[in-house]
Amino acid sequence: MLDYNTIETLHIEVTDKCNASCPQCARNQSGGKVNSHLPLVELSLNDIKKIVPVELIHRLKSALFCGNFGDPIVAKETLEILEYFREINSNINLSINTNGSARDVSWWTRLGEVIQNKGNIKFGIDGLADTHALYRKGTDFHKIIRNAEAFIKAGGNAHWDYIVFRHNEHQVEEARALAAQLGFKKFIVKKTGRFFSNSKLEKKDHQDVLDEQNQPIYKIQPPVNPEFHNSSLAREEGLIKQFGSMQSYLETTDVSCKSLQEKSLYVxxxxxxxxxxxxxNQMYVWYVPAASTPLHKLLDSHGGPETINAKFNSLESILENPFFKSIQESWSCKSISEGKLQVCAKTCGSSFDQFKDQYL
Incomplete structure (x- = not known):
């Protein structure tokens, strides 16, 4: 796996807390109850100072603040952490993926002064005032726009990430025009690959959206326009014909690891x-019993989570843990049952890449 001395990018999930309840996010049950497996914690500036050596920050090309479950702007010291990185490495590319619907304009002004054009903030804005919160449940479109305007006015490089659904596909061009008017540097159309059941390994034609009592309140659907279809999902039927099933495809596909190619590490x-x-992400899958995924079992066989906790162990020693080597060795196993990690086959397999195909 990755050698400590070759790390170029850190992907940091500064918190697993969030102010939103997006129905296809792993932190909640289809927009309803919060994932009960989550520890609901955040990293402080002091934690970051323990985890990331100064010499590593000096040589990093980029640091991405995003993650699986939380939104970075909810954590108490995200801004201070970004300022710390910038103070040590004036050229590092700093970026955040966020829903943008928290903090006040003074916070966003400071953030713009830190980011400038050496990085970017990707605002997840999936529609206009009347449609945006159907997916970004619990957020305020008008507050997001005010925050983005403050960030842009302070010199920040803002990108508008627009996930296309059936309920907002008619607004793409209007949103693109608004983004240009407000000063966003990029407008990114995302062809979602999330209408796929990871448990059943098949496409879904809709997603029920639940309330806090886990009762259905409405549903979201993929777009009708083929221009906005995710090409990996469109290839599913062909893969089933070729391999017999999606499971058979995952059993046999070659794995080409994205993190190795990008020389990146996740915190x-x-x-x-x-x-x-x-x-x-496999640490906290809400729809399976706690601590029961194949990744948990692999980690437990090499000492458990405490051995890869960088608050108490150096990054160099963690990367020497056999756990990482075992992940790489799993790719050559002949089947999932013999040890091949399904998450690796699905994410970095040769013919099915929902993530990459969001942008193609």
Whole structure:
């Protein structure tokens, strides 16, 4: 796996807390109850100072603040952490993926002064005032726009990330025009790959959205326009014909690890170190019993989560843990039952890449 001396990018989930309840996010049950497996914690500036050596910050090309479950702007010291990185490395590319619907304009002004054009903030804005919160449940479109305007006015490089659904596909061009008017540097159309059941390994034609009592209140659907379809999902039927089933495809596909190619490492909100966000995601899968995934079992066989916690162990020693080597060795196993990690086959397999195909 990745050698400490070759790390170029850190992906940091500074918290697993969030102000939103997006129905296809792993932190909640389809927009309803919060994932009960989550520890609900955040990293402080002091934690970051323990986890990331100064010499590593000096040589990093980029640090991404995003993650699997939380929104970075909810954590108490995210801004101070970004300022710390910038103070040590004036050229590092700093970026955040966020729903943008927290904090006040003074906070966003400070953030713009830190980011400038050496990085970016990706605002997840999936529609206009009347449609945005159907997916970004619990957020305020008008507050997001005010925050984005403050960030942009302070010199920040803002990108508008627009996930296309059936309920907002008619607004793409209007949103693109608004983004240009407000000063966003990029407008990114995302062709969602999340209409796929990870438990059943098949496409879904809709997603029920639940309330806090886990009762259905409405549903969201993929777009009708083929221009906005995710090409991996469109290839599913062909893969089933070729391999017999999606399970058979995952059993046999070659794995080409994205994190190895990008020389990146993932830091969870607990301080746990993983190759990537996709492997880290397996720690807290809400629809299976706690601590029961194949990744848990692999980690437990190499000493458990405490051995990869960078609050108490150096990054160098963690990367020498056999756990990381075992992940790489799993890719050559002949089947999932013999040890191949399904999360690796699904995310970095040769013919099915929902993530990459969001942008193609």
């Amino acid at each position: 969870s909100s607990e301080g746990l170190i993983f190759p990537c966000c996709w492997t880290a």
